[in-house]
Amino acid sequence: MGAAAVALLAATRRRSTPPVTSLLSRAVRGLHEATAAAEEDRARARRRRSSSSRLLGPDISDTWDPSPRAAARPPPPRDYAVDCEPTVTIIDGKSIAEDIRLQISEEVRQMKNAVGHVPGLAVVLVGDRRDSQSYVRFKVKGCEEVGIKSLLAELPGNCTEDEVVDSVARFNDDPSVHGVLVQLPLPQHMDEEKILNTISLDKDVDGFHPLNVGNLALRSRKPLFVSCAAKACLELLLQSGIDLMGKHVTIIGRSKVVGLPTSLLLQRHHATVSVIHAFTANPEEITRESDIVISAAGVANLVRGSWLKQGAVVIDVGTNPVEDPDSDYGYRLTGDVCFEEAVTVASAITPVPGGVGPVTIAMLLANTLDSAKRVYGLSDSTP
Numbered sequence: 611m612g613a614a615a616v617a618l619l620a621a622t623r624r625r626s627t628p629p630v631t632s633l634l635s636r637a638v639r640g641l642h643e644a645t646a647a648a649e650e651d652r653a654r655a656r657r658r659r660s661s662s663s664r665l666l667g668p669d670i671s672d673t674w675d676p677s678p679r680a681a682a683r684p685p686p687p688r689d690y691a692v693d694c695e696p697t698v699t700i701i702d703g704k705s706i707a708e709d710i711r712l713q714i715s716e717e718v719r720q721m722k723n724a725v726g727h728v729p730g731l732a733v734v735l736v737g738d739r740r741d742s743q744s745y746v747r748f749k750v751k752g753c754e755e756v757g758i759k760s761l762l763a764e765l766p767g768n769c770t771e772d773e774v775v776d777s778v779a780r781f782n783d784d785p786s787v788h789g790v791l792v793q794l795p796l797p798q799h800m801d802e803e804k805i806l807n808t809i810s811l812d813k814d815v816d817g818f819h820p821l822n823v824g825n826l827a828l829r830s831r832k833p834l835f836v837s838c839a840a841k842a843c844l845e846l847l848l849q850s851g852i853d854l855m856g857k858h859v860t861i862i863g864r865s866k867v868v869g870l871p872t873s874l875l876l877q878r879h880h881a882t883v884s885v886i887h888a889f890t891a892n893p894e895e896i897t898r899e900s901d902i903v904i905s906a907a908g909v910a911n912l913v914r915g916s917w918l919k920q921g922a923v924v925i926d927v928g929t930n931p932v933e934d935p936d937s938d939y940g941y942r943l944t945g946d947v948c949f950e951e952a953v954t955v956a957s958a959i960t961p962v963p964g965g966v967g968p969v970t971i972a973m974l975l976a977n978t979l980d981s982a983k984r985v986y987g988l989s990d991s992t993p
């Protein structure tokens with residue numbers, strides 16, 4: 611992603627962008643309203659969630675029949691302040707993730723009672739990148755919270771490809787492991803494809819296996835696993851009451867982790883999807899025509915307020931570490947979206963941190979649970 615993303619960023623910077631300062635007062639006002647509205651939204655979202663049990667297996671049926679359109683849920687009520695300025699919903703990923711984890715821990719408990727086993731997730735971490743180390747920490751912590759067993763293989767950055775493959779193979783053969791994940795990126799000298807190809811298809815909880823991606827793309831088929839980040843984006847939209855049918859969604863980025871699987875998953879939900887990337891000539895024009903913008907470019911502050919249509923829904927998948935000496939680990943995370951600007955234009959937006967990240971981890975736990983359920987014959991649930 612590096613060079614291409616930088617190229618896109620450079621191209622963007624050359625265009626004239628509105629000065630951040632001129633938008634600040636609006637932004638502050640927007641944020642103020644947002645905070646008040648956020649509490650309201652959280653309560654409303656909780657009520658909505660508690661009435662829906664369609665949590666871990668989004669319906670990915672496919673049809674051109676017009677009847678589902680008629681049956682589609684009405685749009686959620688829009689909030690308007692007294693002066694009729696629209697308010698923005700800050701989508702609370704942390705609380706959505708918490709609800710998902712609660713449901714998973716209940717299912718793990720039932721599994722333990724029924725078959726005497728719990729799901730197991732194995733993570734392979736190569737090298738000592740600080741950001742990868744903390745993502746892996748979040749995954750292990752998530753497992754602990756729901757009663758999933760976690761195993762971690764930590765290998766030094768200068769180890770051989772064969773050592774990584776061996777460690778994956780051991781987890782493939784371990785019956786107490788239902789999900790195997792190799793944390794990306796791998797060190798430069800390693801062949802990522804080769805290593806990922808060794809993960810057993812029925813333990814591929816990241817959903818990167820070509821057969822899982824292929825089956826996601828072929829709409830009459832059901833993949834065993836779908837990418838956690840893609841599922842997180844869908845979950846955040848559905849739980850926020852945002853209908854996807856016929857909506858124009860623009861996805862920024864085409865990676866196998868986010869952009870590509872998200873575009874496939876949202877098409878299965880009848881959205882009209884544009885995928886844009888570093889070589890797209892007019893990214894700003896395309897996003898400005900979109901009802902929903904999902905950014906997964908890995909470039910801090912790439913998406914400015916001017917990129918968005920009034921009332922757009924913004925899902926920010928970016929987790930870009932930026933130096934911050936005041937923060938505990940010497941860096942903090944920032945998204946792809948210039949939040950202060952976007953919050954004045956969007957109708958709903960995910961923050962970073964506290965948006966897509968926690969839900970992505972919850973989906974990893976959900977995929978691991980589904981895998982174990984398949985092994986123990988507890989259901990034929992689909993991702």
Ligand SMILES: Nc1nc(=O)c2c([nH]1)NC[C@@H]1CN(c3ccc(C(=O)N[C@@H](CCC(=O)O)C(=O)O)cc3)C=[N+]21
Nearest residue numbers: 745748792793794795816929943963964965967968970
């Ligand atoms: N094989 C593989 N699978 C992945 O799913 C994968 C990967 N490699 N490599 C890196 C990316 C990145 N990723 C994140 C997951 C959760 C947060 C997350 O929970 N973020 C918290 C951060 C809290 C904080 O640090 O302040 C939040 O956004 O609130 C972030 C990033 C998974 N990835």
